[in-house]
Amino acid sequence: MPLTETLNREALRKIVRKIRRRAEKKKTDISDHLETLFVESLNLKSRLIVELGVGDGESTFVLERVANLWGAKLISVDIEDRADVSSFRDRIFVHEDDIAFAARFPSWCRERGMEPVIDLLFIDTSHLYDHTVSEIRDWFPYLAPRCKVFFHDTNMGEIFVRKDGSTGKGWDNQRGVIRAIEEHLGTTLNEKTDFALEHRGWFIRHFSICSGFLVMDR
Numbered sequence: 069m070p071l072t073e074t075l076n077r078e079a080l081r082k083i084v085r086k087i088r089r090r091a092e093k094k095k096t097d098i099s100d101h102l103e104t105l106f107v108e109s110l111n112l113k114s115r116l117i118v119e120l121g122v123g124d125g126e127s128t129f130v131l132e133r134v135a136n137l138w139g140a141k142l143i144s145v146d147i148e149d150r151a152d153v154s155s156f157r158d159r160i161f162v163h164e165d166d167i168a169f170a171a172r173f174p175s176w177c178r179e180r181g182m183e184p185v186i187d188l189l190f191i192d193t194s195h196l197y198d199h200t201v202s203e204i205r206d207w208f209p210y211l212a213p214r215c216k217v218f219f220h221d222t223n224m225g226e227i228f229v230r231k232d233g234s235t236g237k238g239w240d241n242q243r244g245v246i247r248a249i250e251e252h253l254g255t256t257l258n259e260k261t262d263f264a265l266e267h268r269g270w271f272i273r274h275f276s277i278c279s280g281f282l283v284m285d286r
């Protein structure tokens with residue numbers, strides 16, 4: 069059943085307003101994408117959401133709201149201790165390297181009575197090429213047949229620009245994230261542009277602002 073049938077529009081608008089306010093108040097390298105992350109998560113009934121890279125909890129703020137709407141579990145993974153960024157009851161924080169955790173993910177899930185099948189996967193960690201290649205290799209096998217993957221930092225550089233023209237300091241990751249995605253998909257992508265395309269069963273959308281954000285659905 070579509071989520072909009074189970075929730076009234078005003079409840080959804082309220083959440084969007086809250087996310088917008090947060091993004092306006094706290095301008096970060098991901099603030100422009102928080103609303104997209106939320107809205108994009110509404111058309112897929114999720115039971116399991118995995119967040120790789122918690123940082124200061126901007127994506128967690130959104131994903132815990134998505135999990136709450138769907139009655140899903142949110143598993144947040146970070147190599148640093150980021151347990152305290154959220155007190156959402158259905159969030160489990162895993163303090164571990166995400167590649168090491170991927171190897172024991174099925175047994176970890178089954179010990180907790182969960183199926184190791186991911187509906188929404190959010191990736192925002194080191195932004196390095198080798199690491200992103202490993203994340204795709206080790207986490208994509210757990211994706212549900214119908215799923216969504218979000219990558220932040222597909223368009224990194226010394227400076228990033230937000231929609232309102234404000235800027236922030238970034239760094240050049242040598243196209244690490246987008247290059248790993250290109251290789252996985254066997255295609256080239258121009259991360260300096262916004263685009264929407266279909267490739268190998270994935271519907272892919274890209275937003276070039278604010279360090280870049282890529283959404284892929286299948």
Ligand SMILES: C[S@@+](CC[C@H](N)C(=O)[O-])C[C@H]1O[C@@H](n2cnc3c(N)ncnc32)[C@H](O)[C@@H]1O
Pocket residue numbers: 098120121122123124125126127128145146147148150164165166167192193194
């Ligand atoms: C840019 S921050 C994440 C920002 C967060 N998504 C947000 O919206 O606020 C990157 C995070 O990835 C974590 N990280 C880096 N390498 C990692 C790894 N190998 N495994 C797990 N977490 C990692 C860092 O500790 C850091 O907290």
